[in-house]
Amino acid sequence: MTTRRVETSVAGLDTMLRGGFLPGTVILVRGAPGTGKTSLALQFLVEGARQGEPGLFVTFEEFPESLYRDAATLGFDLRALEATGMLRLLFTSPAVLLGQLQNPDSAIHATTGDGVIERAVIDSMTHFTRMTADAYQLRHIHTTVVNGLRREGITTLLLNEESPSDAQRTDPGGLAYLSDGIILLRYVEVESAIERAIVVLKLRGSDHAREIRHYRIQEGGLVVGDVFQHRGAILSGISRRD
Numbered sequence: 001m002t003t004r005r006v007e008t009s010v011a012g013l014d015t016m017l018r019g020g021f022l023p024g025t026v027i028l029v030r031g032a033p034g035t036g037k038t039s040l041a042l043q044f045l046v047e048g049a050r051q052g053e054p055g056l057f058v059t060f061e062e063f064p065e066s067l068y069r070d071a072a073t074l075g076f077d078l079r080a081l082e083a084t085g086m087l088r089l090l091f092t093s094p095a096v097l098l099g100q101l102q103n104p105d106s107a108i109h110a111t112t113g114d115g116v117i118e119r120a121v122i123d124s125m126t127h128f129t130r131m132t133a134d135a136y137q138l139r140h141i142h143t144t145v146v147n148g149l150r151r152e153g154i155t156t157l158l159l160n161e162e163s164p165s166d167a168q169r170t171d172p173g174g175l176a177y178l179s180d181g182i183i184l185l186r187y188v189e190v191e192s193a194i195e196r197a198i199v200v201l202k203l204r205g206s207d208h209a210r211e212i213r214h215y216r217i218q219e220g221g222l223v224v225g226d227v228f229q230h231r232g233a234i235l236s237g238i239s240r241r242d
């Protein structure tokens with residue numbers, strides 16, 4: 001029997017994920033500013049809406065107008081999706097969301113009306129790091145968020161800004177460890193030009209592609225392309241010819 005997968009609809013990515021995410025898993029999408037985290041996340045929710053799976057987009061940073069505008073650039077009409085009840089946007093603070101997730105009475109549902117949320121996005125997890133300077137406290141916060149979403153059985157993308165220090169393999173607050181999967185979006189310097197690279201680093205309970213592929217952003221969202229051929233050290237950000 002094949003397990004049901006939650007499809008992203010990102011061309012080429014579902015193949016890398018062997019069909020999509022396992023339902024109810026929490027996936028980290030990590031990348032530098034402008035790599036396309038929000039775009040990928042919107043695509044994921046728009047596809048959910050298309051498949052009849054209600055979605056929730058939680059943002060701590062964007063004003064509603066700029067989110068609607070950015071989505072429109074990708075060809076997504078978020079207001080129309082909200083009107084159908086298949087998408088809810090939540091503009092809140094990390095502290096308020098944390099309080100809701102700690103409440104066992106399924107506060108995520110309470111804040112999102114009576115539609116049962118099946119897909120969610122948190123944009124971005126980086127904001128929780130501003131709640132505390134203590135590593136143990138941050139780990140506790142991350143655990144609360146991840147477990148709260150798991151308890152609801154919501155397939156979730158946690159967006160995470162990657163700073164140069166994270167690229168040195170640090171994992172503040174253990175987010176990479178806590179998550180069921182990790183997708184990395186990277187800028188790569190190739191022959192004096194910047195290209196975009198995507199890789200699935202981890203997918204608990206499933207096989208996944210190991211290769212590093214090109215991707216581009218266009219109307220409709222991300223499109224995954226070919227494998228980086230004859231290049232090494234791609235994830236360092238500055239590739240070299242093999």
Ligand SMILES: Nc1ncnc2c1ncn2[C@@H]1O[C@H](COP(=O)(O)OP(=O)(O)OP(=O)(O)O)[C@@H](O)[C@H]1O
Pocket residue numbers: 031032033034035036037038039040070073074075161217218219220
């Ligand atoms: N229709 C489009 N065609 C081509 N590129 C686009 C289109 N829409 C958005 N982009 C590009 O997508 C990139 C922004 O992606 P996005 O906002 O998803 O990144 P992000 O990782 O969420 O960034 P941040 O960390 O700043 O929030 C920009 O470089 C923008 O030019």
Ligand SMILES: [Mg+2]
Pocket residue numbers: 037038039123
């Ligand atoms: Mg973003």
